[in-house]
Structures are given as C-alpha cells and as structure tokens.
Amino acid sequence: MQQTTRVSSRRVLSSVATLFGNALYPCDVPRQSFTTYSPQELQKSRKHSIPGDLVTWGSLGFCRTSRFAAGFTPLQHKPLNSIINLERTKDRPVEDLIAIWDDYHLGRGHIATFMKAKLYHLLEQRAANCRYFVIPLWRGSGYTTMFAQVQMPHVLFTGLEDYKARGTQSAPYFTVSYYTEFAEKDLVLIRGDVVFTSKISDSEAQWLLETMQSFYLNDNRYKLVERFNRETRDFEFKDVLKALDMPIL
Secondary structure, rough: HHHHHHHHHHHHHHHHHHHOOOOOOOOOOOOOOOOOOOOHHHHHHHHOOOOOHHHHHOOOOOOOOOOOOOOOOOOOOOOHHOEEEEHHHOOOHHHHHHHHHHHOOOOOEEEEEEEHHHHHHHHHHHHHOOOOHHHHHHEEEEEEEEEEEEEEOOOEEEEHHHHHHHHOOOOOOOEEEEEEEOOOEEEEEEEEEEEOOOOOHHHHHHHHHHHHHHHHHHHHHHHHHHHHOOOHHHHHHHHHHOOOOOOOO
C-alpha cells in the first residue's frame, strides 16, 4: 500500500505542476518554533461581553450541501467588513476581536479560529513555493487521503482520488480563508467552510486545518512538505503517517 500511495502522490504532484503552471522552487525559510495563543488568552476572550452592533448580521452568502455541484466556484471571498464592522472594531483589544469572531460564527456551520500574525507570515512564506500536500484523514479502521492546495490567503481541501479523477475541475470539500486586517495587532482571523457535508464533517475539517498548519509551521514536519513539493521521488507517505502517529496499513 505504501508503494501505491507513493506513486499516486508523485502523479498528483506532476499533474498539479502542469495544470496550475507553478514551478516548484526551493523554499528557503528561517527556522522557527510553532506557537499559538495560550488557552488562558482564549479563555479570557470568552469573558468579554460584545455589543451586537459590532457584528454585521447579514447573509453569509454560502451554501452547505451534501452533493457535488457542476460548475461550483470554490472561492467567493467574503470581505471581512461584510462580517464585522471594521470601523467600530479597529480599536478593540485582541480578546474582544476573538470573541466577536466566535460569536458571529457560533451555530452557523462554519469553523472560526485565529492565529498570531507572525505565524501567518511564516505560513504564507513557506506556502509560496510549497503549495501542495497530502494528509491522511483517519476513519474507523483506515484513512482517506486528502489533497491540500495552500495558496494564501486561501486553502482548499479535496479528496486525493477526486483530484486525480477531475484535476482542477474537482470541487473542494472544505475551504479556508485568512483575514489579515488586524495583523498590526498580531492577530489573523481564520474562517473555514465545509462545502460538502457528505464528504467531511465539521470536526474532521477542524482537524484538517490544524494538521495542515502544523505541517507548515513545525520545522520537522515542514521537511515533509518540502520533500513532497521539491523532491517527490524521495517522498514517502508513510513518513506522514508516522508524524501523525497513524498505523502504516
């Protein structure tokens, strides 16, 4: 199975380079440890009461479905100002902004999270020339391999088999958008949308987002991303499984 997975990964990488026209260049980046906001910071943000007029309670303009749709347009970017009132929130502390972001998305079928701006810039830098990766999604007694296209400020996830069959015409299962309007506060807001609920659950999407970020932000894991993009012949999918403590089937 490892040999089959390895060959499949090579073919996908080759087709991506052809279809997107993106040459794969070396990714020279400084070493940096992976850190994020502490649980204490996050808990503190929950204690703030946020006035309702800081949020724009308009239509999300997004439809979740359980079926593939012909001609689906994956990225219809929703401006941050259509979600929250930037003029009213620009002077708010980070804790308030996080609470506003969470309150808006609560119960709306979206994933809302955040990261420090310096980590976003590292992710952006590393993804610039290493845009693709494969991540196993564990289900029951086996895993489904997901194909990630990291083209900041967006990330698309689709099934590897669907991408192999349809190429750029394959519809994403899950999309992610990053908002940098509060980067000067060392805060980047993140929104995830599950497109096809029959393909991936909200909890699986959350795990995929966190796992993708860990492979780009953790120095040791990022070596596998570089290998997949730059040294495909040396890429071993079993190394990804080992990094995630998943059994090699």
